[in-house]
Amino acid sequence: MAKILVVYATDYGSTKKMADEIVSGAGSVDGCTAESKAAEDATSDDMESADAVIFGTPVHMGSPAWKIKKFIDTVCGGLWMENKMNGKVGAVFATGGGLGGTGGGGELAMLAMISNVTELGMIFVPFPKSSPGYANGGLQWGPCARTADDKGPIGFPDNMAEPARCHGANVARAAKLLAGQKIFD
């Protein structure tokens, strides 16, 4: 039995759509429940009661949106201070622009959130290249949806639903094995 929380920032709804797909994948794993919360709404209690947290953001200027960072500074900071998240499972995803054929800063945006996940003492689940739909927007750090092309915004692409659900299910399976276990001295 494990509880998966997806916390996301969103501007025009694409990152929320991806969060929904991840929730759907995580909830499909036997014995797991999943829900998503906007960064503005997620609380310290939400974090403490989760066995795994997946952080998602649009890529803005090569790093995460300020709204998810505000959540991390103001809500997660206290949990970090008291080591409350140690040993839980963490993961990330992103949605990003289409400028540049190689991802437009998505990698470092995810890494900035992985630094947060890691500071919290969480065990990080990556996104292996063998995952279904990886070719549509995979990176080792997590799935990254291209939500714009050279002409402008295209919304959340249909072919990212599969890798998003897969990522959610992967994280849920890891959370089931690690939930309530004492890993860290």
Add this chain to the structure above:
Amino acid sequence: MAKILVVYATDYGSTKKMADEIVSGAGSVDGCTAESKAAEDATSDDMESADAVIFGTPVHMGSPAWKIKKFIDTVCGGLWMENKMNGKVGAVFATGGGLGGTGGGGELAMLAMISNVTELGMIFVPFPKSSPGYANGGLQWGPCARTADDKGPIGFPDNMAEPARCHGANVARAAKLLAGQKIFD
């Protein structure tokens, strides 16, 4: 003649103090003027009229404070869209906790801001190991003041004033040479 702008987020004033030292160093270079602005107050016009911008932040959870990210998303985003900052000079600094003998996430916090600087098309000035006071809190990416030790906050350490002023002067000298020049196709 070059104009240097320091934009910073601050919680308890240490990052502001470091910004002041950097301004003092930048302003000491012949033909350069310098000022600092809190991230909440800096405007698009401030950015456009500067020849160099130095971004500073406390390290929160291994990445920049949300207030500087809000500035980058909401103010710098538009400048990025219109390529207004291309070819200006950029640099970074940070203040950070004392937990961990190796800097507590300062490096990735600076890198997150460098990703922003680089997205803006700015030319990045590092902090070489030969700089005066480097041993007190240097990193290749920029000076990083340790503002806490194992017992708690210690404020802005006196011995970081010298490397901070040095960094400001370095950036100002680069800005003088590059101001108004056409680097990028």
Add this chain to the structure above:
Amino acid sequence: MAKILVVYATDYGSTKKMADEIVSGAGSVDGCTAESKAAEDATSDDMESADAVIFGTPVHMGSPAWKIKKFIDTVCGGLWMENKMNGKVGAVFATGGGLGGTGGGGELAMLAMISNVTELGMIFVPFPKSSPGYANGGLQWGPCARTADDKGPIGFPDNMAEPARCHGANVARAAKLLAGQKIFD
């Protein structure tokens, strides 16, 4: 039952000493065995038969030593191609210079190895700030020993043995729970 492998590059022996302490910590966990191999000696079979791999390097110019990278390119590349390491446990550590009060590039050196670990589809175990001896050389990414100060090399510092052993034991406990489990779709 889990098997932990530590693969390291070393110049003057400090990283090897740290590897030995990590092996000692990992081997102290009930039901776990641990050994270390120099990057030049570790083989594809060593990797496949391990449940967890901890990569260690001295920091050279802000990134890992070329010897560990050669191992990753030439030995791990084939394992990556065939998805052989998916779902195993990965972790990192480093030893680094004393120039700069904030860690001399250790963070990005560890991140470069974490990128390798993550490409391999391994689940990443961090080093929480509550770990014994964290203050002596901790970073969220893994323990990082300062093996030089402003005057020159000082060897592997005694007070890093405790955090190194702790890291090894943490990784071993995670490996026990995840060994042989199917996490990834």
Add this chain to the structure above:
Amino acid sequence: MAKILVVYATDYGSTKKMADEIVSGAGSVDGCTAESKAAEDATSDDMESADAVIFGTPVHMGSPAWKIKKFIDTVCGGLWMENKMNGKVGAVFATGGGLGGTGGGGELAMLAMISNVTELGMIFVPFPKSSPGYANGGLQWGPCARTADDKGPIGFPDNMAEPARCHGANVARAAKLLAGQKIFD
């Protein structure tokens, strides 16, 4: 007058081809000369006599090829020790696989080299999104050619020649302005 050096690692020749295009772009700037050297052949003297150095690598497992790292450790290490590269101009480029719609680790591979560039005290020239051909394989950090797709290797893509030449010319223009100047205290 400025001298631009491109140092690259290559496996099957794609990164060499990209290096050639960058040399061609850099050499087209009035008053600039440019040449490329394989990482195995470049010497300390080559580095010292250059005003700008552009480092290029294929992406292997999310970080630079071991051959370029060997060059950095064994040739550049001594230059770093003696602060010989301070204030010169640095830049990067990469070639990478096609797995994953978002660049397959290219960003962190470039960042690992930027850490090296920055440790050397070099001033970093990015690749702005307004550059010709950016959409074909741009990243803020530098141009990144996709040399494989889901089916396998495709070689150096023709449409990357333009952004590669542009990057070379940008770096040459910056080098002309900064060559021989005293930036760092």
